[in-house]
Amino acid sequence: MFNIILHEPEIPANTGNIGRTCVATGAKLHLIGPLGFSLDEKQLKRAGLDYWKDLDVTVYDDFDDFMKKNPDAKIYMATTKAVHVYSEVQYEPDCFIMFGKESAGIPEDILLQYKDTAIRIPMIGDIRSLNLSNSVAIVLYEAVRQNNFSHMQLEGHLHHHSWSEAE
Template identity: 35%
Template structure:
């Protein structure tokens, strides 16, 4: 898997579900987006569910693995990237935000989101508005919605 330094990026914080990560890698490969995975993941990255969901697109995916949050943050800051966190705790709707080509869109664990220190590190926190009583969307859908809006704005 290759590594890309330019353009919009998707980052997954300690993803839990191989199938979701595979779907996101497939989406990113098709859209020309790079993906960062902040480890540890809740599954082995050679998992067959990851491969099944990603199909033959995994070879096209521009993936960078980071051993932990600190390693990811050091790299992101060195590259001068803005960190945009998608969170159910945010107030600003994602469609009202002005995306930049140097943004990294960060998505938390399916089971627990991100810890407070990661939430605080974000330069912006965005919400995907939902109906009252709804807890959250599938992470792959959330990635597609937010990245799709960013791509629409930037292209």
């Protein structure tokens, strides 16, 4: 339903966590190179647990390669430099939400092309940024919430008891 883009991710554990979040929400993951790690790296698989095999993931050489293969993509750019708050926009099914690399974010020359769809997570003071995997989870779950958690399991179940026993 949704698409998460990581532009030049550097930390395998973050990408593994994000991959797991994508599987849990039915989102596709798009990785734009160069990557700061190998896709067979142990940390990546450990963070993604046994979910990595279920992940719909595509790797691109660079941003131009991504745009050539996805020319009609509606992209929201998640950045601390944006003026719009992530919860103030309406996320359409099949839209793309892009996040930059951990050390530098999305390059400003790319951001300038997406001024109207640049979004930010509010923070206090001079905090540089949140952890990348946390940021993806915050924004992706807002998009999923806005779309009524479509195709998601909305109720949990106890293994050895029934909720009615609690009454």
